[in-house]
Amino acid sequence: MIKRPFHELGLEPDLLRAVEKMGFEEASPIQSLAIPVLLEGHDVVGQSQTGSGKTAAFALPAIQKVDPSLRATQVLILCPTRELAVQVAEEVAKLASFKRGVRELPIYGGQSYDRQFRGLSQGAQIVIGTPGRLMDHLERGTLKLDAIRMIILDEADRMLDMGFIEDIRTILAKSPPTRQTVLFSATLPRAIQELVKSFSRNPQTLKIESEALTIPDIEQVYYEVDRRSKVDVLCRLIDLHDIKFGIIFCATKMMVDELTEHLVARGYGADKMHGDMTQAMRERVIGKFRRRALEFLVATDVAARGLDVDNIEVVFNYDLPNDGEDYVHRIGRTGRAGRSGKAITFVSGREIHKFQFILRSTKSRIKRERIPSAEEVEQKRRNVFFESLRELLEKGDFTRHDDLVDRLLEQGFAPTDISSALIHYIQEGVGSAKPVPEPEPAPRRMERDRPDFRDAPQSRTRAKDRDQATRRGRSSSRQQDRESEPVRAASHEAGKIRLVLNVGRDHQVAPGDVVGVIAGMTKAPKSAIGAIFIKTKRSYVDVAESTARIALKKLNGIDFKGRKLTCHVSTEADAAQDEA
Ligand code: AMP
DSSP: OOOOOGGGTTOOHHHHHHHHHTTOOSOOHHHHHHHHHHHTTOOEEEEOOTTSSHHHHHHHHHHHHOOTTOOSOOEEEEOSSHHHHHHHHHHHHHHTTTSTTOOEEEEOTTSOHHHHHHHHHHOOSEEEEOHHHHHHHHHHTSSOOTTOOEEEETTHHHHHHTTOHHHHHHHHHHSOTTSEEEEEESSOOHHHHHHHHHHOSSOEEEEOOOOOOOOOSOEEEEEEOOGGGHHHHHHHHHHHHTOOSEEEEOSSHHHHHHHHHHHHHTTOOEEEEOTTSOHHHHHHHHHHHHTTSOSEEEEOHHHHTTOOOSOBOEEEESSOOSSHHHHHHHHTTBSOTTOOOEEEEEEOTTHHHHHHHHHHHHTOOOEEOOOOOHHHHHHHHHHHHHHHHHHHHHHTOSOOOHHHHHHHHHTTOOHHHHHHHHHHHHHTTOOOOOOOOOOOOOOOOOGGGOOOTTTHHHHTTHHHHHHHHHHHHHHOSSSOBOTTSOOOSSOSSTTEEEEEESOOGGGTOOHHHHHHHHHHHHOOOGGGEEEEEEOSSOEEEEEEHHHHHHHHHHSTTOEETTEEOOEEEOOHHHHHHHHO
16 A cells, blocks of 8 residues: 655645644555545545544644645534544644634534634634534534635544434535535445535545455554553553563654653663664664563654564564554564564553454454453562572573671571572662773663573662652652752762763753663663762762672663763763862
8 A cells, every 4th residue: 555755745844844743744544545635636535544634634734735824614524423523723833833813613412502603703614523513503604604714524434323414415515516426434325426426526435455465474453552551551551471582563753762762761671763863873772682681672663664584572562653565564573484473452441442443354363351450560570589589590601609698607607597688689789899891881681682581680670760760850859950069070878879971951951861861771770879960961970889890781772851861970071160
Protein backbone atom coordinates (compact mmCIF):
# COMPACT_ATOMS: atom_id res chain seq x y z
CA MET A 1 0.00 0.00 0.00
CA ILE A 2 1.36 3.38 -0.90
CA LYS A 3 2.51 5.71 1.82
CA ARG A 4 3.83 9.03 0.62
CA PRO A 5 5.68 11.82 2.40
CA PHE A 6 3.27 14.58 3.47
CA HIS A 7 5.21 17.25 1.57
CA GLU A 8 4.38 15.55 -1.75
CA LEU A 9 0.65 15.85 -1.30
CA GLY A 10 0.15 19.56 -2.02
CA LEU A 11 -0.39 20.74 1.54
CA GLU A 12 0.40 24.29 2.69
CA PRO A 13 3.45 24.88 4.94
CA ASP A 14 1.20 25.68 7.96
CA LEU A 15 -0.38 22.27 7.71
CA LEU A 16 2.92 20.48 7.13
CA ARG A 17 4.20 22.12 10.31
CA ALA A 18 1.21 20.82 12.25
CA VAL A 19 1.66 17.32 10.90
CA GLU A 20 5.33 17.48 11.85
CA LYS A 21 4.43 18.68 15.33
CA MET A 22 1.99 15.83 15.77
CA GLY A 23 4.87 13.50 15.02
CA PHE A 24 3.42 11.88 11.89
CA GLU A 25 6.35 10.70 9.81
CA GLU A 26 4.54 9.88 6.58
CA ALA A 27 1.03 9.86 5.24
CA SER A 28 -1.02 6.70 5.78
CA PRO A 29 -2.35 4.96 2.63
CA ILE A 30 -5.77 6.64 2.81
CA GLN A 31 -4.11 10.04 3.39
CA SER A 32 -1.70 9.47 0.48
CA LEU A 33 -4.66 8.74 -1.81
CA ALA A 34 -7.31 11.15 -0.56
CA ILE A 35 -5.43 14.38 0.20
CA PRO A 36 -4.35 15.23 -3.39
CA VAL A 37 -7.77 14.26 -4.81
CA LEU A 38 -9.61 16.40 -2.24
CA LEU A 39 -7.26 19.35 -2.77
CA GLU A 40 -8.07 19.19 -6.48
CA GLY A 41 -11.72 19.65 -5.56
CA HIS A 42 -13.16 16.22 -6.40
CA ASP A 43 -15.96 14.57 -4.48
CA VAL A 44 -14.75 11.45 -2.73
CA VAL A 45 -16.21 8.22 -1.44
CA GLY A 46 -13.60 6.70 0.85
CA GLN A 47 -13.78 3.20 2.20
CA SER A 48 -11.56 3.19 5.19
CA GLN A 49 -11.65 2.09 8.79
CA THR A 50 -11.19 3.93 12.04
CA GLY A 51 -7.52 3.89 12.82
CA SER A 52 -6.44 4.32 9.21
CA GLY A 53 -5.83 8.04 9.64
CA LYS A 54 -8.99 8.99 7.77
CA THR A 55 -9.72 11.99 9.99
CA ALA A 56 -6.54 13.78 8.89
CA ALA A 57 -7.20 12.54 5.33
CA PHE A 58 -10.31 14.72 5.08
CA ALA A 59 -9.45 17.34 7.72
CA LEU A 60 -6.18 18.54 6.16
CA PRO A 61 -7.71 19.43 2.75
CA ALA A 62 -10.75 20.89 4.55
CA ILE A 63 -8.56 23.20 6.65
CA GLN A 64 -6.53 24.19 3.60
CA LYS A 65 -9.73 25.20 1.79
CA VAL A 66 -10.96 27.43 4.62
CA ASP A 67 -10.70 31.16 3.98
CA PRO A 68 -9.71 32.53 7.41
CA SER A 69 -10.76 36.08 6.49
CA LEU A 70 -14.40 34.91 6.39
CA ARG A 71 -16.14 34.05 9.63
CA ALA A 72 -18.95 32.04 8.00
CA THR A 73 -19.16 28.25 8.34
CA GLN A 74 -17.35 26.79 5.34
CA VAL A 75 -16.88 23.13 6.29
CA LEU A 76 -19.42 20.85 7.93
CA ILE A 77 -18.35 17.48 9.30
CA LEU A 78 -21.15 15.08 10.26
CA CYS A 79 -20.36 12.34 12.77
CA PRO A 80 -22.58 9.60 14.23
CA THR A 81 -21.78 10.17 17.91
CA ARG A 82 -20.77 12.98 20.22
CA GLU A 83 -17.58 11.10 21.16
CA LEU A 84 -16.51 10.98 17.55
CA ALA A 85 -17.47 14.63 17.01
CA VAL A 86 -15.28 15.66 19.96
CA GLN A 87 -12.43 13.48 18.76
CA VAL A 88 -12.61 14.85 15.22
CA ALA A 89 -12.81 18.43 16.55
CA GLU A 90 -9.68 17.82 18.64
CA GLU A 91 -7.79 16.49 15.63
CA VAL A 92 -8.96 19.43 13.49
CA ALA A 93 -7.80 21.87 16.21
CA LYS A 94 -4.32 20.30 16.24
CA LEU A 95 -4.03 20.18 12.46
CA ALA A 96 -5.15 23.81 12.15
CA SER A 97 -2.96 25.08 14.98
CA PHE A 98 -0.51 26.93 12.70
CA LYS A 99 -3.11 28.36 10.32
CA ARG A 100 -4.17 31.65 11.85
CA GLY A 101 -7.81 32.63 12.05
CA VAL A 102 -9.30 29.14 11.66
CA ARG A 103 -11.82 28.13 14.31
CA GLU A 104 -13.52 24.80 14.78
CA LEU A 105 -16.61 24.09 16.85
CA PRO A 106 -18.03 20.75 17.96
CA ILE A 107 -21.84 20.68 18.22
CA TYR A 108 -23.65 17.71 19.67
CA GLY A 109 -26.70 16.73 21.65
CA GLY A 110 -26.42 16.90 25.42
CA GLN A 111 -24.24 20.03 25.39
CA SER A 112 -25.79 23.36 26.42
CA TYR A 113 -27.36 25.34 23.59
CA ASP A 114 -25.99 28.58 25.02
CA ARG A 115 -22.45 27.51 24.45
CA GLN A 116 -23.25 26.41 20.93
CA PHE A 117 -25.10 29.66 20.13
CA ARG A 118 -22.13 31.63 21.40
CA GLY A 119 -19.66 29.55 19.41
CA LEU A 120 -21.69 29.84 16.21
CA SER A 121 -22.28 33.55 16.56
CA GLN A 122 -18.57 34.18 17.13
CA GLY A 123 -17.95 32.43 13.81
CA ALA A 124 -16.49 28.97 13.35
CA GLN A 125 -15.45 28.05 9.83
CA ILE A 126 -15.38 24.32 10.58
CA VAL A 127 -18.39 22.88 12.42
CA ILE A 128 -18.28 19.27 13.53
CA GLY A 129 -21.48 17.75 14.81
CA THR A 130 -24.06 15.04 15.09
CA PRO A 131 -26.88 15.28 12.50
CA GLY A 132 -29.74 15.72 15.00
CA ARG A 133 -28.27 18.72 16.78
CA LEU A 134 -27.05 20.27 13.54
CA MET A 135 -30.64 20.05 12.21
CA ASP A 136 -31.82 21.83 15.38
CA HIS A 137 -29.48 24.73 14.70
CA LEU A 138 -30.47 24.84 11.03
CA GLU A 139 -34.13 25.11 11.99
CA ARG A 140 -33.39 27.82 14.56
CA GLY A 141 -31.39 29.72 11.97
CA THR A 142 -28.27 29.69 14.16
CA LEU A 143 -26.36 27.55 11.66
CA LYS A 144 -26.18 28.84 8.09
CA LEU A 145 -25.11 26.76 5.14
CA ASP A 146 -24.83 29.38 2.38
CA ALA A 147 -21.02 29.62 2.57
CA ILE A 148 -20.42 25.85 2.82
CA ARG A 149 -17.63 24.63 0.54
CA MET A 150 -17.27 21.11 1.80
CA ILE A 151 -19.50 18.61 3.62
CA ILE A 152 -17.92 15.50 5.09
CA LEU A 153 -19.92 12.50 6.24
CA ASP A 154 -17.72 10.54 8.62
CA GLU A 155 -18.65 6.93 9.35
CA ALA A 156 -21.65 7.26 7.06
CA ASP A 157 -22.78 3.65 7.51
CA ARG A 158 -23.04 4.14 11.27
CA MET A 159 -25.04 7.33 10.83
CA LEU A 160 -27.39 5.36 8.64
CA ASP A 161 -27.72 2.58 11.21
CA MET A 162 -28.57 5.20 13.80
CA GLY A 163 -31.46 6.50 11.71
CA PHE A 164 -29.94 9.83 10.66
CA ILE A 165 -30.59 9.38 6.93
CA GLU A 166 -33.37 11.98 6.67
CA ASP A 167 -31.39 14.60 8.61
CA ILE A 168 -28.42 13.97 6.35
CA ARG A 169 -30.52 14.31 3.22
CA THR A 170 -31.98 17.60 4.47
CA ILE A 171 -28.57 19.04 5.33
CA LEU A 172 -27.12 18.04 1.96
CA ALA A 173 -30.16 19.41 0.10
CA LYS A 174 -29.91 22.77 1.89
CA SER A 175 -26.23 23.33 1.24
CA PRO A 176 -24.93 25.03 -1.93
CA PRO A 177 -24.75 22.65 -4.93
CA THR A 178 -21.22 23.89 -5.65
CA ARG A 179 -19.92 22.30 -2.46
CA GLN A 180 -17.57 19.35 -2.39
CA THR A 181 -19.11 16.19 -0.88
CA VAL A 182 -16.92 13.72 0.94
CA LEU A 183 -18.17 10.47 2.41
CA PHE A 184 -16.16 8.04 4.51
CA SER A 185 -17.60 4.69 5.41
CA ALA A 186 -16.33 1.26 6.42
CA THR A 187 -18.96 -0.40 4.26
CA LEU A 188 -21.01 0.84 1.31
CA PRO A 189 -24.55 -0.55 1.66
CA ARG A 190 -27.19 0.30 -0.94
CA ALA A 191 -28.65 3.22 0.96
CA ILE A 192 -25.21 4.87 1.02
CA GLN A 193 -24.70 4.27 -2.67
CA GLU A 194 -28.04 5.93 -3.35
CA LEU A 195 -27.09 8.87 -1.17
CA VAL A 196 -23.87 9.25 -3.11
CA LYS A 197 -25.74 9.08 -6.42
CA SER A 198 -28.19 11.81 -5.40
CA PHE A 199 -25.77 14.19 -3.75
CA SER A 200 -22.29 13.70 -5.22
CA ARG A 201 -20.88 14.86 -8.52
CA ASN A 202 -18.62 12.39 -10.22
CA PRO A 203 -17.12 11.08 -7.01
CA GLN A 204 -13.81 9.26 -6.95
CA THR A 205 -13.96 6.05 -4.97
CA LEU A 206 -10.89 5.42 -2.87
CA LYS A 207 -10.53 2.08 -1.22
CA ILE A 208 -7.76 0.77 0.93
CA GLU A 209 -7.51 -2.89 0.18
CA SER A 210 -5.77 -4.85 2.84
CA GLU A 211 -3.30 -7.23 1.35
CA ALA A 212 -3.42 -10.87 2.33
CA LEU A 213 -1.29 -10.83 5.42
CA THR A 214 0.58 -13.80 6.71
CA ILE A 215 1.09 -13.71 10.39
CA PRO A 216 4.32 -15.30 11.54
CA ASP A 217 3.90 -18.15 13.96
CA ILE A 218 4.74 -16.35 17.17
CA GLU A 219 3.04 -15.87 20.50
CA GLN A 220 0.89 -12.76 20.51
CA VAL A 221 -0.56 -11.21 23.64
CA TYR A 222 -2.08 -7.89 24.55
CA TYR A 223 -2.61 -5.86 27.70
CA GLU A 224 -5.26 -3.24 28.28
CA VAL A 225 -3.22 -0.45 29.80
CA ASP A 226 -4.18 3.01 30.94
CA ARG A 227 -2.19 5.49 28.85
CA ARG A 228 -0.47 6.96 31.93
CA SER A 229 0.70 3.58 33.19
CA LYS A 230 2.28 2.39 29.98
CA VAL A 231 5.90 3.02 31.02
CA ASP A 232 5.45 1.27 34.34
CA VAL A 233 3.75 -1.74 32.79
CA LEU A 234 6.45 -1.96 30.13
CA CYS A 235 9.19 -2.00 32.78
CA ARG A 236 7.31 -4.56 34.84
CA LEU A 237 6.99 -6.91 31.88
CA ILE A 238 10.65 -6.48 30.97
CA ASP A 239 11.68 -7.23 34.56
CA LEU A 240 9.25 -10.10 35.02
CA HIS A 241 10.20 -11.91 31.83
CA ASP A 242 13.82 -10.82 32.09
CA ILE A 243 13.78 -9.57 28.49
CA LYS A 244 17.21 -8.62 27.25
CA PHE A 245 16.72 -7.87 23.56
CA GLY A 246 13.65 -6.23 22.08
CA ILE A 247 12.20 -3.58 19.82
CA ILE A 248 9.63 -1.15 21.15
CA PHE A 249 7.42 0.54 18.55
CA CYS A 250 5.87 3.95 19.14
CA ALA A 251 3.49 5.92 16.92
CA THR A 252 5.38 9.23 16.84
CA LYS A 253 8.90 10.65 17.05
CA MET A 254 7.95 12.49 20.23
CA MET A 255 6.81 9.30 21.88
CA VAL A 256 10.07 7.61 20.84
CA ASP A 257 12.09 10.45 22.42
CA GLU A 258 10.03 10.45 25.58
CA LEU A 259 10.00 6.71 26.12
CA THR A 260 13.73 6.35 25.44
CA GLU A 261 14.45 8.99 28.09
CA HIS A 262 12.21 7.19 30.59
CA LEU A 263 13.86 3.84 29.96
CA VAL A 264 17.40 5.21 30.18
CA ALA A 265 16.60 7.07 33.39
CA ARG A 266 15.29 3.80 34.83
CA GLY A 267 18.49 1.99 34.04
CA TYR A 268 17.65 0.12 30.85
CA GLY A 269 20.07 0.02 27.94
CA ALA A 270 17.82 1.74 25.39
CA ASP A 271 18.38 3.94 22.37
CA LYS A 272 16.12 5.32 19.71
CA MET A 273 15.62 5.52 16.00
CA HIS A 274 13.28 7.85 14.15
CA GLY A 275 12.97 9.92 11.03
CA ASP A 276 14.58 13.07 12.48
CA MET A 277 17.91 11.32 12.89
CA THR A 278 20.55 11.36 10.17
CA GLN A 279 21.41 8.16 8.37
CA ALA A 280 24.77 8.10 10.16
CA MET A 281 23.10 8.37 13.57
CA ARG A 282 20.66 5.60 12.70
CA GLU A 283 23.43 3.33 11.51
CA ARG A 284 25.33 3.90 14.73
CA VAL A 285 22.31 2.90 16.77
CA ILE A 286 21.60 -0.17 14.61
CA GLY A 287 25.26 -1.16 14.94
CA LYS A 288 25.02 -0.96 18.73
CA PHE A 289 21.79 -2.93 18.71
CA ARG A 290 23.21 -5.66 16.48
CA ARG A 291 26.26 -5.97 18.74
CA ARG A 292 23.88 -6.33 21.67
CA ALA A 293 25.39 -3.21 23.20
CA LEU A 294 21.76 -2.12 23.56
CA GLU A 295 18.91 -4.00 25.16
CA PHE A 296 16.06 -2.08 23.59
CA LEU A 297 15.58 -0.21 20.38
CA VAL A 298 12.73 2.30 20.55
CA ALA A 299 11.54 3.14 17.04
CA THR A 300 8.84 4.39 14.73
CA ASP A 301 7.60 2.16 11.91
CA VAL A 302 9.32 4.27 9.29
CA ALA A 303 12.70 4.27 10.99
CA ALA A 304 12.61 0.53 11.60
CA ARG A 305 11.70 -0.30 8.03
CA GLY A 306 14.23 -2.66 6.52
CA LEU A 307 15.82 -3.30 9.91
CA ASP A 308 17.13 -6.81 9.84
CA VAL A 309 18.24 -8.14 13.21
CA ASP A 310 17.96 -11.74 14.35
CA ASN A 311 17.08 -13.21 17.70
CA ILE A 312 14.84 -10.42 18.88
CA GLU A 313 13.03 -11.83 21.90
CA VAL A 314 10.06 -9.51 22.00
CA VAL A 315 8.44 -6.85 19.87
CA PHE A 316 6.44 -4.39 21.95
CA ASN A 317 3.66 -2.44 20.30
CA TYR A 318 3.86 0.33 22.89
CA ASP A 319 1.52 2.32 20.64
CA LEU A 320 -0.79 0.55 18.23
CA PRO A 321 0.35 0.30 14.63
CA ASN A 322 -1.67 2.11 11.97
CA ASP A 323 -3.06 -0.97 10.30
CA GLY A 324 -2.81 -4.71 9.94
CA GLU A 325 0.05 -4.43 7.51
CA ASP A 326 2.22 -2.45 9.92
CA TYR A 327 1.27 -4.86 12.71
CA VAL A 328 2.51 -7.81 10.68
CA HIS A 329 5.70 -6.00 9.71
CA ARG A 330 6.41 -5.08 13.29
CA ILE A 331 5.83 -8.45 14.87
CA GLY A 332 7.57 -10.28 12.03
CA ARG A 333 10.84 -9.00 13.44
CA THR A 334 10.75 -11.54 16.21
CA GLY A 335 10.59 -15.32 15.93
CA ARG A 336 12.85 -15.43 12.90
CA ALA A 337 14.98 -18.30 11.74
CA GLY A 338 12.70 -20.81 13.43
CA ARG A 339 13.19 -19.33 16.90
CA SER A 340 10.36 -18.57 19.25
CA GLY A 341 9.36 -14.97 19.64
CA LYS A 342 6.69 -12.92 21.26
CA ALA A 343 4.68 -9.84 20.37
CA ILE A 344 3.23 -7.75 23.18
CA THR A 345 0.69 -5.07 22.35
CA PHE A 346 -0.60 -2.28 24.61
CA VAL A 347 -4.15 -1.16 24.01
CA SER A 348 -5.56 1.83 25.84
CA GLY A 349 -9.13 3.08 26.07
CA ARG A 350 -10.88 3.58 22.79
CA GLU A 351 -7.99 2.07 20.86
CA ILE A 352 -9.70 -1.26 21.40
CA HIS A 353 -11.83 -0.61 18.27
CA LYS A 354 -8.80 0.04 16.12
CA PHE A 355 -7.15 -3.02 17.60
CA GLN A 356 -10.14 -5.20 16.79
CA PHE A 357 -9.95 -3.98 13.21
CA ILE A 358 -6.26 -4.86 13.05
CA LEU A 359 -7.00 -8.30 14.42
CA ARG A 360 -9.76 -8.86 11.90
CA SER A 361 -7.62 -7.77 8.98
CA THR A 362 -4.75 -9.98 10.07
CA LYS A 363 -6.91 -12.85 11.31
CA SER A 364 -4.65 -12.98 14.33
CA ARG A 365 -5.24 -15.00 17.41
CA ILE A 366 -4.11 -13.04 20.36
CA LYS A 367 -4.55 -13.58 24.07
CA ARG A 368 -5.42 -10.89 26.55
CA GLU A 369 -3.15 -11.01 29.58
CA ARG A 370 -3.40 -9.55 33.04
CA ILE A 371 -0.93 -6.88 34.04
CA PRO A 372 1.45 -8.41 36.60
CA SER A 373 1.50 -6.82 40.03
CA ALA A 374 4.64 -5.25 41.52
CA GLU A 375 4.67 -8.14 44.05
CA GLU A 376 4.78 -10.72 41.27
CA VAL A 377 7.73 -8.95 39.70
CA GLU A 378 9.49 -8.85 43.06
CA GLN A 379 8.75 -12.55 43.68
CA LYS A 380 10.10 -13.45 40.24
CA ARG A 381 13.23 -11.43 40.93
CA ARG A 382 13.76 -13.34 44.17
CA ASN A 383 13.27 -16.66 42.39
CA VAL A 384 15.76 -15.77 39.70
CA PHE A 385 18.25 -14.69 42.33
CA PHE A 386 17.68 -17.87 44.29
CA GLU A 387 18.24 -20.01 41.20
CA SER A 388 21.47 -18.27 40.23
CA LEU A 389 22.77 -18.60 43.77
CA ARG A 390 21.82 -22.26 43.96
CA GLU A 391 23.48 -22.95 40.63
CA LEU A 392 26.64 -21.21 41.72
CA LEU A 393 26.77 -23.21 44.95
CA GLU A 394 26.20 -26.46 43.06
CA LYS A 395 28.96 -25.74 40.58
CA GLY A 396 31.28 -24.48 43.29
CA ASP A 397 32.63 -22.09 40.70
CA PHE A 398 33.46 -19.14 42.95
CA THR A 399 36.42 -17.71 44.80
CA ARG A 400 36.48 -18.77 48.41
CA HIS A 401 36.66 -16.18 51.17
CA ASP A 402 36.87 -18.56 54.12
CA ASP A 403 39.16 -16.24 56.07
CA LEU A 404 36.57 -13.44 56.01
CA VAL A 405 33.72 -15.78 56.87
CA ASP A 406 35.75 -17.34 59.71
CA ARG A 407 36.51 -13.91 61.12
CA LEU A 408 32.80 -13.06 61.15
CA LEU A 409 31.94 -16.42 62.73
CA GLU A 410 34.62 -15.89 65.35
CA GLN A 411 33.02 -12.59 66.22
CA GLY A 412 29.85 -14.49 67.05
CA PHE A 413 27.69 -13.80 63.98
CA ALA A 414 25.37 -16.62 62.95
CA PRO A 415 25.90 -18.12 59.44
CA THR A 416 22.29 -17.27 58.45
CA ASP A 417 22.82 -13.63 59.49
CA ILE A 418 26.06 -13.44 57.52
CA SER A 419 24.38 -14.87 54.41
CA SER A 420 21.36 -12.57 54.74
CA ALA A 421 23.63 -9.54 55.19
CA LEU A 422 25.51 -10.48 52.03
CA ILE A 423 22.30 -10.88 50.03
CA HIS A 424 21.12 -7.52 51.33
CA TYR A 425 24.49 -6.06 50.37
CA ILE A 426 24.14 -7.33 46.81
CA GLN A 427 20.48 -6.51 46.31
CA GLU A 428 20.60 -3.03 47.71
CA GLY A 429 23.36 -2.29 45.25
CA VAL A 430 26.06 -1.46 47.77
CA GLY A 431 29.19 -1.34 45.69
CA SER A 432 32.48 -2.99 46.40
CA ALA A 433 35.22 -0.94 47.98
CA LYS A 434 37.60 -1.23 45.04
CA PRO A 435 39.58 1.92 44.28
CA VAL A 436 38.43 4.03 41.38
CA PRO A 437 40.50 3.43 38.27
CA GLU A 438 41.91 6.35 36.31
CA PRO A 439 38.97 8.15 34.78
CA GLU A 440 38.42 7.51 31.14
CA PRO A 441 35.22 8.00 29.21
CA ALA A 442 34.57 4.31 28.73
CA PRO A 443 31.94 3.18 26.24
CA ARG A 444 28.80 2.17 28.04
CA ARG A 445 28.64 -1.49 28.84
CA MET A 446 25.53 -3.04 30.05
CA GLU A 447 25.43 -4.62 33.36
CA ARG A 448 23.49 -7.55 32.04
CA ASP A 449 26.13 -8.35 29.45
CA ARG A 450 28.45 -9.38 32.19
CA PRO A 451 28.02 -12.99 33.13
CA ASP A 452 29.62 -12.34 36.48
CA PHE A 453 27.43 -13.59 39.31
CA ARG A 454 27.96 -10.49 41.41
CA ASP A 455 26.29 -8.36 38.78
CA ALA A 456 23.40 -10.59 37.88
CA PRO A 457 21.24 -10.07 40.94
CA GLN A 458 21.79 -6.32 40.73
CA SER A 459 20.45 -6.27 37.23
CA ARG A 460 17.25 -7.84 38.40
CA THR A 461 16.72 -5.36 41.18
CA ARG A 462 15.99 -2.56 38.80
CA ALA A 463 12.37 -2.02 39.70
CA LYS A 464 13.16 -1.72 43.35
CA ASP A 465 16.19 0.45 42.77
CA ARG A 466 14.17 2.76 40.65
CA ASP A 467 11.65 3.27 43.40
CA GLN A 468 14.46 4.04 45.78
CA ALA A 469 16.02 6.37 43.25
CA THR A 470 12.77 8.27 42.90
CA ARG A 471 12.38 8.56 46.63
CA ARG A 472 15.95 9.71 46.95
CA GLY A 473 15.41 12.26 44.21
CA ARG A 474 12.50 13.76 46.09
CA SER A 475 13.59 13.65 49.65
CA SER A 476 17.25 14.43 50.01
CA SER A 477 17.97 17.80 51.49
CA ARG A 478 21.72 17.46 51.26
CA GLN A 479 21.57 17.10 47.53
CA GLN A 480 20.86 20.68 46.72
CA ASP A 481 21.81 22.92 43.91
CA ARG A 482 24.54 24.99 45.51
CA GLU A 483 24.45 27.49 42.74
CA SER A 484 26.11 30.37 44.53
CA GLU A 485 29.02 28.40 45.97
CA PRO A 486 32.25 28.30 44.02
CA VAL A 487 33.02 24.82 42.81
CA ARG A 488 36.23 23.16 43.89
CA ALA A 489 37.89 20.42 41.93
CA ALA A 490 37.58 17.79 44.63
CA SER A 491 34.95 16.67 47.09
CA HIS A 492 35.26 17.62 50.75
CA GLU A 493 33.67 14.42 51.89
CA ALA A 494 35.99 11.56 52.74
CA GLY A 495 35.67 8.64 50.34
CA LYS A 496 33.76 10.68 47.76
CA ILE A 497 34.81 11.62 44.24
CA ARG A 498 33.56 14.68 42.41
CA LEU A 499 32.19 13.94 38.94
CA VAL A 500 31.29 16.45 36.22
CA LEU A 501 28.33 15.96 33.87
CA ASN A 502 27.94 18.01 30.68
CA VAL A 503 24.43 19.18 31.55
CA GLY A 504 23.40 22.14 33.64
CA ARG A 505 20.80 24.83 34.16
CA ASP A 506 20.73 25.59 30.44
CA HIS A 507 19.47 22.05 29.94
CA GLN A 508 16.79 22.33 32.63
CA VAL A 509 18.66 20.03 34.96
CA ALA A 510 17.66 19.98 38.62
CA PRO A 511 19.44 18.17 41.47
CA GLY A 512 16.70 15.51 41.47
CA ASP A 513 17.52 14.72 37.83
CA VAL A 514 21.19 14.18 38.67
CA VAL A 515 20.30 11.93 41.59
CA GLY A 516 17.82 10.08 39.38
CA VAL A 517 20.24 9.32 36.57
CA ILE A 518 23.10 8.34 38.88
CA ALA A 519 20.97 6.20 41.17
CA GLY A 520 19.15 4.69 38.18
CA MET A 521 22.29 3.76 36.28
CA THR A 522 24.52 2.72 39.18
CA LYS A 523 21.94 1.36 41.63
CA ALA A 524 23.78 3.36 44.26
CA PRO A 525 22.31 3.65 47.75
CA LYS A 526 21.33 7.02 49.18
CA SER A 527 24.50 7.36 51.14
CA ALA A 528 26.58 7.12 47.98
CA ILE A 529 25.42 10.46 46.55
CA GLY A 530 26.50 13.69 48.20
CA ALA A 531 26.64 17.36 47.27
CA ILE A 532 25.39 18.50 43.89
CA PHE A 533 26.25 21.78 42.16
CA ILE A 534 24.24 22.75 39.10
CA LYS A 535 26.07 25.32 36.99
CA THR A 536 25.06 26.90 33.70
CA LYS A 537 26.42 24.27 31.38
CA ARG A 538 27.57 21.53 33.74
CA SER A 539 26.75 19.80 36.97
CA TYR A 540 29.05 18.50 39.69
CA VAL A 541 28.12 15.64 41.94
CA ASP A 542 30.00 13.97 44.77
CA VAL A 543 29.63 10.21 44.81
CA ALA A 544 31.18 7.33 46.72
CA GLU A 545 34.28 5.85 45.08
CA SER A 546 32.56 2.60 44.19
CA THR A 547 29.63 4.49 42.66
CA ALA A 548 32.03 6.74 40.69
CA ARG A 549 33.59 3.68 39.13
CA ILE A 550 30.22 2.44 37.87
CA ALA A 551 29.02 5.93 36.90
CA LEU A 552 32.08 6.52 34.72
CA LYS A 553 31.33 3.33 32.87
CA LYS A 554 27.61 3.68 32.55
CA LEU A 555 26.78 7.35 32.18
CA ASN A 556 28.99 8.19 29.24
CA GLY A 557 27.06 8.22 26.00
CA ILE A 558 23.51 7.79 27.30
CA ASP A 559 20.77 10.22 26.26
CA PHE A 560 19.89 12.57 29.06
CA LYS A 561 17.90 15.78 28.81
CA GLY A 562 18.18 15.64 25.05
CA ARG A 563 22.00 15.38 25.04
CA LYS A 564 24.63 12.68 24.88
CA LEU A 565 25.81 12.63 28.45
CA THR A 566 29.50 12.79 29.31
CA CYS A 567 30.84 12.15 32.79
CA HIS A 568 34.38 12.50 34.12
CA VAL A 569 36.22 13.11 37.36
CA SER A 570 36.42 16.83 38.09
CA THR A 571 39.78 18.50 37.47
CA GLU A 572 41.28 21.84 38.45
CA ALA A 573 40.58 23.04 34.91
CA ASP A 574 36.86 22.21 35.29
CA ALA A 575 36.65 24.02 38.59
CA ALA A 576 38.47 27.05 37.17
CA GLN A 577 35.92 27.33 34.35
CA ASP A 578 32.93 27.15 36.62
CA GLU A 579 34.35 29.40 39.29
CA ALA A 580 34.83 32.15 36.75
P1 AMP B 1 -8.23 7.93 12.64
O1 AMP B 1 -8.27 6.77 11.68
O2 AMP B 1 -8.43 9.23 11.93
O3 AMP B 1 -9.17 7.72 13.80
O4 AMP B 1 -6.73 8.05 13.23
C1 AMP B 1 -6.20 7.12 14.13
C2 AMP B 1 -4.99 7.67 14.87
O5 AMP B 1 -3.87 7.73 14.00
C3 AMP B 1 -5.17 9.07 15.42
O6 AMP B 1 -4.66 9.08 16.74
C4 AMP B 1 -4.30 9.94 14.54
O7 AMP B 1 -3.79 11.05 15.25
C5 AMP B 1 -3.21 8.99 14.11
N1 AMP B 1 -2.66 9.30 12.78
C6 AMP B 1 -3.30 9.82 11.72
N2 AMP B 1 -2.47 9.94 10.67
C7 AMP B 1 -1.26 9.47 11.07
C8 AMP B 1 0.02 9.33 10.41
N3 AMP B 1 0.19 9.69 9.14
N4 AMP B 1 1.04 8.82 11.14
C9 AMP B 1 0.85 8.46 12.44
N5 AMP B 1 -0.33 8.56 13.10
C10 AMP B 1 -1.38 9.05 12.42
